[in-house]
Amino acid sequence: MCLCVTHSNFKNLVNPLARKKFLPSAQLSQLIDLSTCLKDNKKCMYGECSICSNNLQLTMEEDELLTEVKYFQWVNVSETITIRGKERIIKKVEKKALQTTLKDLVSIFFEKLAVFKKHRYDISHQYKEIKNLKKGLTSHEILFLIDLSENYGLKFGEEIQSMHFGGSRQHISLHTGVMYSREETSEPLTVTSFATISENLNHSSHAIVAHMRPIFQLAKERKRSEIHFIHFLSDSPSSQYRNQFTINFMKKELLRQFPQLQGFVWNYSISGHGKGAADGVGAVLKRTADMKVAQGADIADVSKFYSVLNTSCPGIIVYQVPGEDILMAERELKNVHSTPFKGIMNVHQIIWNLEGFKLNSLSSCILLLPFIGLWFIFMEYKLHNLSSCKFFIINNCA
Numbered sequence: 084m085c086l087c088v089t090h091s092n093f094k095n096l097v098n099p100l101a102r103k104k105f106l107p108s109a110q111l112s113q114l115i116d117l118s119t120c121l122k123d124n125k126k127c128m129y130g131e132c133s134i135c136s137n138n139l140q141l142t143m144e145e146d147e148l149l150t151e152v153k154y155f156q157w158v159n160v161s162e163t164i165t166i167r168g169k170e171r172i173i174k175k176v177e178k179k180a181l182q183t184t185l186k187d188l189v190s191i192f193f194e195k196l197a198v199f200k201k202h203r204y205d206i207s208h209q210y211k212e213i214k215n216l217k218k219g220l221t222s223h224e225i226l227f228l229i230d231l232s233e234n235y236g237l238k239f240g241e242e243i244q245s246m247h248f249g250g251s252r253q254h255i256s257l258h259t260g261v262m263y264s265r266e267e268t269s270e271p272l273t274v275t276s277f278a279t280i281s282e283n284l285n286h287s288s289h290a291i292v293a294h295m296r297p298i299f300q301l302a303k304e305r306k307r308s309e310i311h312f313i314h315f316l317s318d319s320p321s322s323q324y325r326n327q328f329t330i331n332f333m334k335k336e337l338l339r340q341f342p343q344l345q346g347f348v349w350n351y352s353i354s355g356h357g358k359g360a361a362d363g364v365g366a367v368l369k370r371t372a373d374m375k376v377a378q379g380a381d382i383a384d385v386s387k388f389y390s391v392l393n394t395s396c397p398g399i400i401v402y403q404v405p406g407e408d409i410l411m412a413e414r415e416l417k418n419v420h421s422t423p424f425k426g427i428m429n430v431h432q433i434i435w436n437l438e439g440f441k442l443n444s445l446s447s448c449i450l451l452l453p454f455i456g457l458w459f460i461f462m463e464y465k466l467h468n469l470s471s472c473k474f475f476i477i478n479n480c481a
């Protein structure tokens with residue numbers, strides 16, 4: 084069951100309408116089927132099809148329209164909290180009970196139905212593209228799914244009461260991911276789960292690069308073929324992955340680590356969807372650590388967390404990133420020339436190749452397989468000095 088805000092809020096609009104039998108079903112997938120000709124068709128799902136755009140009709144009596152109805156929605160709220168004597172504003176999502184007339188609820192429903200259908204289409208498009216990318220991944224490519232997990236609070240088997248309520252609990256940061264690669268096109272994919280942990284809680288651009296360094300090293304050790312193209316898929320918080328500093332610093336780092344690299348692409352998943360595998364690695368590690376604590380272990384520092392996970396989760400490769408490495412990356416970042424990206428908040432994909440950067444804002448058009456195919460053909464021609472071959476980018480893969 085999807086728990087993203089878009090899904091959850093739409094379900095909370097459907098529930099009161101379905102309960103009063105104004106809607107033919109409370110099932111979101113059935114409502115999609117009833118309101119479209121074909122749920123795989125972008126035009127239908129984007130409300131651009133003239134045949135199905137008015138398919139779903141709600142029937143109610145005139146005198147019912149002003150009836151008051153209650154419904155719930157998740158909304159963003161700001162709260163001021165005090166941490167170590169300093170006031171800080173934190174943003175969080177809260178479930179609120181709202182009230183309106185049936186007439187207004189119906190118009191909100193149709194407005195959100197349009198948003199929800201686009202969301203559903205984008206998710207299934209993204210899943211298909213990830214599947215296709217994995218299927219077509221060549222021996223010269225790697226795909227990284229990465230996720231910066233919530234910090235983990237260190238725990239003791241027998242905790243003193245004050246630790247539960249005070250701010251004394253120490254935290255560590257946890258960066259998790261999955262690497263996909265293959266040596267031969269005919270071979271099945273090799274899937275490597277990894278995690279990097281640090282006592283330095285910084286989550287910004289330089290920290291992302293510092294956390295990925297041991298993973299790039301791992302990729303070099305594990306892969307026999309030269310790496311020409313790297314795909315990243317992550318969630319899209321602007322403070323971490325979706326900003327010019329992360330991308331520019333990463334470009335410099337990748338070229339240093341993989342001198343044969345011809346390009347990389349950073350794909351941003353639809354909020355709350357898509358990075359499932361990387362998310363799963365973080366969940367397994369936290370659950371395992373909690374289980375060890377429940378059995379009486381003290382996980383008092385990052386080294387203990389590392390040794391517990393290293394022995395208990397042999398399927399996940401864990402590295403410890405010293406705080407000093409993150410500080411060193413911070414100093415290095417100051418010398419990185421950063422190309423500014425206009426409109427970065429609306430892009431779903433940033434591509435870099437030897438020609439430069441390209442930002443793509445197509446809805447979840449994440450892989451541009453034709454683009455990468457043409458890119459390799461172009462490079463082949465270039466290497467063989469056949470200068471008549473023109474390089475071009477396909478702008479639309481939907």
Ligand SMILES: [Zn+2]
Pocket residue numbers: 085086087088089090202355356
């Ligand atoms: Zn969703």
Ligand SMILES: [Zn+2]
Pocket residue numbers: 119120121126127132133134135136
């Ligand atoms: Zn249609």
